[in-house]
Amino acid sequence: xxxxxxxxxxxxxxxxxxxxxxxxxxxxxxxxxxxxxxxxxxxxxxxxxxxxxxxxxxxxxxxxxxxxxxxxxxxxxxxxxxxxxxxxxxxxxxxxxxxxxxxxxxxxxxxxxxxxxxxxxxxxxxxxxxxxxxxxxxxxxxxxxxxxxxxxxxxxxxxxxxxxxxxxxxxxxxxxxxxxxxxxxxxxxxxxxxxxxxxxxxxxxxxxxxxxxxxxxxxxxxxxxxxxxxxxxxxxxxxxxxxxxxxxxxxxxxxxxxxxxxxxxxxxxxxxxxxxxxxx
Ligand code: S5P
Numbered sequence: 001x002x003x004x005x006x007x008x009x010x011x012x013x014x015x016x017x018x019x020x021x022x023x024x025x026x027x028x029x030x031x032x033x034x035x036x037x038x039x040x041x042x043x044x045x046x047x048x049x050x051x052x053x054x055x056x057x058x059x060x061x062x063x064x065x066x067x068x069x070x071x072x073x074x075x076x077x078x079x080x081x082x083x084x085x086x087x088x089x090x091x092x093x094x095x096x097x098x099x100x101x102x103x104x105x106x107x108x109x110x111x112x113x114x115x116x117x118x119x120x121x122x123x124x125x126x127x128x129x130x131x132x133x134x135x136x137x138x139x140x141x142x143x144x145x146x147x148x149x150x151x152x153x154x155x156x157x158x159x160x161x162x163x164x165x166x167x168x169x170x171x172x173x174x175x176x177x178x179x180x181x182x183x184x185x186x187x188x189x190x191x192x193x194x195x196x197x198x199x200x201x202x203x204x205x206x207x208x209x210x211x212x213x214x215x216x217x218x219x220x221x222x223x224x225x226x227x228x229x230x231x232x233x234x235x236x237x238x239x240x241x242x243x244x245x246x247x248x249x250x251x252x253x254x255x256x257x258x259x260x261x262x263x264x265x266x267x268x269x270x271x272x273x274x275x276x277x278x279x280x
Contacts, residue, residue, distance in 0.1 A: 004202040005234045020145025021179035028059045034267045036060035038241035041248040044070050049251045055086025057260035062091045076117050092118035100134025108138045122147040125167040136177040150181040153209025155220045165191030180204030186234035208239040230270035238267045
């Protein structure tokens with residue numbers, strides 16, 4: 001059987017056991033977009049304005065709701081409306097990293113009530129498998145999905161080698177809730193032993209550190225192009241933040257639209273090249 005690397009998103013959607021993964025693969029195929037925009041701005045109006053502007057071009061919107069200064073739950077109501085209007089999923093990039101009991105509380109409660117609206121969230125594997133059990137106790141009954149951070153895009157990241165392999169093993173043991181990774185390359189079969197059944201393994205790889213005009217920032221971020229990420233490294237979704245809306249501030253709707261379409265096109269062309277199809 002061919003590997004996920006050379007299959008279409010639709011083929012992979014048809015056999016993925018995780019509801020959140022299936023929903024994501026289906027929206028990618030429907031919109032011909034493997035672009036996730038990361039909306040890292042601090043004012044609610046700007047946050048919602050960017051999302052409304054890039055909505056038609058994305059499969060997924062990634063949020064850091066804890067950086068919004070004038071946050072209240074109406075932000076979430078608008079976000080959900082935009083998700084329905086433009087047909088995208090929501091990924092709160094919370095990077096949970098604590099004991100099971102604490103992350104369950106952080107995920108379900110507090111001001112943000114993340115589990116009630118975010119289809120996807122993520123966690124650092126550093127505490128071990130109990131972080132998955134804790135988050136699954138909240139997220140699984142709601143049909144949510146979890147990504148583990150197996151690698152990071154930053155210079156000098158410690159998430160390499162044995163740590164990355166262990167992250168993949170943790171995911172493999174919890175495939176009902178963990179459907180993929182934040183990583184820089186495909187993870188098929190990574191860290192597997194002879195007794196692991198990895199033949200049908202299809203972890204989605206969502207990859208930040210993507211930029212067409214810059215190779216990094218002054219704080220350790222490193223950028224690669226959609227072609228490097230999707231065609232060469234086999235990743236499935238490109239996550240782009242400042243490459244689309246610059247420094248933030250006032251939103252130049254036409255410029256943001258143009259950048260979103262540019263990244264969508266590049267990401268999709270890189271995918272078609274990977275699966276050996278000519279762009280139509
Ligand atoms: O390794 C990582 C993991 C993540 S989730 N590197 C990252 O940059 N991210 C997130 O992706 C980061 O928190 C930010 O929200 C986004 C990248 O933003 P950009 O403006 O550099 O594209």
